[in-house]
Amino acid sequence: MAHAVVMGEALVDLLETGTGDERTYRPVLGGAPFNVAVGVARLGGHAEFVGSLGDDVWADRAERFLAAAGVGVGGVRRSGTATTLAMTTFTGAEPQFRFYGEPPSYALLEQADLDTDLVAGAAVLYTGSISLLREPFRGTAVRAWTTPGPLKVFDPNVRPSLLPDTAAVDRLRRLAEEFAATADLVKLSSADVAVLYGGATVAQAAARLRTIGARAVVVTQGPHGAWLDGPAGVAQIPAPVVAAIDATGAGDSVMAALIHRWLTAGPPGGPARWKADLAFALAVAALVCERPGGAVAMPTLDELRSRWGELP
Template identity: 30%
Template sequence: MKRVFCVGELLIDWVCTEHGVSLAEGSRFEKKAGGAPANVAAAVARLGGEAVFMGRVGEDPFGDFLVNTLRKERVDVSMIDRGGSTTFAFVSLKADGERDFVFCRGADGEYSLDRIDLSRLRSGDILHFGSATAWLPGELRVTVFQLLSIARDRGMFISFDPNHRDALIHDLESFRRDCLHFLEHARFVKMSEEEAMLVSGVKDPMVAVNVLMRHGPDVLCVTMGASGTLLATRERMELVPSVRVKQVDSTGAGDAFVGAMLYRFAGEERLEEALGHHGKLAEFVRFANRAGAAACTGYGAIASLPTLEQVLSL
């Protein structure tokens, strides 16, 4: 099985446990491990794959907590750099249903290429870019663009999920340009329906997919919640139905979907052949839809990630 490397942020989510209050009003917060690429690495490992997380956390107790969280999930943490203070994100759900969000950036933004053992990045392995904070100014931004070039030159399988966050991304035109650059080199791209329309500049999801596919990915998956996942390949486009479950918390469902897709890519002996076979890829998406649905049946992004047995039981 191929190794799956995930690069980006690993941080502390301080989630307000009081409902219907702003951060100014909230007084009780629960500490959670956060960061989309870290969630994807944990999802791959939970299914039985080999995942490596690449990022930076603080040289503090919060960094210890995050590293230990991934280690318990059997994620390879040897490429995590330490230093400074761990990044925090504070979030609450206000009475009007809107999120109140404050981001306190720390160590994740200082992940530098000169601290990475590049010899571990080899042809055939998978490198997943899924960082919401990678687009922010800082060393991490420089690093991910350098890693994209290295991965392309070494023949790695490149995966990309833009993870757009309104509270973090203010220059939408710059965000769109960055996404299109990654689309040109990625073999697999996952987007939400909103991200597909934002990056393509088209309001119709079906037309948006056609626009995005012209930029080069072999496989594009646009997740559309209960409606299913729109799978686009060089052959055709297909809406793969979602799986109905009793939803408890959708946090991390998208990362579970991505992790499940990468797990299937990593385990495919004839990957190039599979990438040219729409029916095979549709089966991968059905598997990933089940993983995303299973993740909605529990609380917490990492805690609710399904095992292979749980996915197959749906």
Template identity: 30%
Template structure:
């Protein structure tokens, strides 16, 4: 049987992390550039977890864009869907952090968020053959902020539906990416209506649905097969095919939280690939999938860099063994 494959579409960027903690962006004197972007993080996470993944996005024809394509290749992520924009730079995102390791997005390398390559992913340049044989489509919502890339999201959803793929939306609300943030709720909600699985943080759940209850969200959107509401160190609330529960957070020494949510998404999709979506009707299997995703996220916070910090299957196996009270 062929291995399941996922397609992740959206932004791939350079995250510039403040080396000093507890300072504002204007006070930081040393930044460390690392690859990032939520859908790219998920694609890399899936491959590191032993799955197959392709990435669709756009980069500039600059040294950062070249470096990001090389990274995808080195990681083993399919990159034939990456478009290169000659007149738009690769986005640099500046990230500060507090003493607890929590991150704050401090700005971009240009003031206008629409000028970057990832805002100009062209739908007519997406190869439909890339979707043939794929099982999952993973989408964020940053892409909905820009006309070109929003059309690409629509195209990807149509192609996924034609192939019978499962669609997961990770809201990943980032208002600074949006030229007109007031437009976001409607666009995000419309995309969620076309997905089978939804991942939101507690803040995003309140923002979109007025509740942090995974079950209540599922009742608002009865077409969904699964809802995951992550609460950082406090864990995750879930509703999956009628199975509901809460997984408490793992206790780890946090170095950096950037990318933890993306790691969670990668871990959960990896479990969907491993068991098959239909098996999530089994209460124990559904719970195990959320525990696994939570472990991937927890381990990612113990090292810096959204992609570099992603754990291996062996690391997760050992971690779950040492934390067997949660993984049973």
């Protein structure tokens, strides 16, 4: 079976609940790449998670959760540190994150830990997110990215709380564009565009990444759907209308859904397939938004059919 290698962080999201001064925090396993790997597996694809976990009970639970979801854990390495926490507050359904834990348990994957045969044999390689802000993970991801073989998909997954000044934003933009230049697919959110490209529209940001080499760019826009700029042209794809309660992991589910489709049928060719794949991905994300977020919100194909009927 064709497999995807998903590289990046696993951590614990502490999701805020309650009103006024009466707030509590519900711990759930998360991290964008962790969510992507689980999302691919829940949809019936084969994903291998490659990353570092700590040495505590949360790391044990994360590894068990991956395995129970059907995600391969042969690329997981354990480090002697506590699992990173992400304090998650909300504006409406949209989450904001602050991260706690030094050194970050998710960024300690060394180049010597990388199974290059696993990467070379993959149909799809995903990387991105906050792990790329730190060494040694960044160097390990670059090594994987330059390994011939898989289609390459990238998501910068910008977290402003980790970018203290304009210099940090500039560094992340340069790093993101280095990966984007050889990517088969780049996925951003409209919030990522606002941070990385200031006053640019999503269409302008996508066009820039296409100009520097990305084969296709998808920019998610919450309830407004997604903008596509790819080899078959540009298009605005609408999202299903839902009463969102928690958008945590929604963008990750879009990436998981697209990877699942690529594993099943290869990358799209013409515009009809691109639009169908994105419509499917946005239906996945809409269902995720109706649930309390994180990896636990990633749906199965049966759950999608139960909610939406047959999808393109």
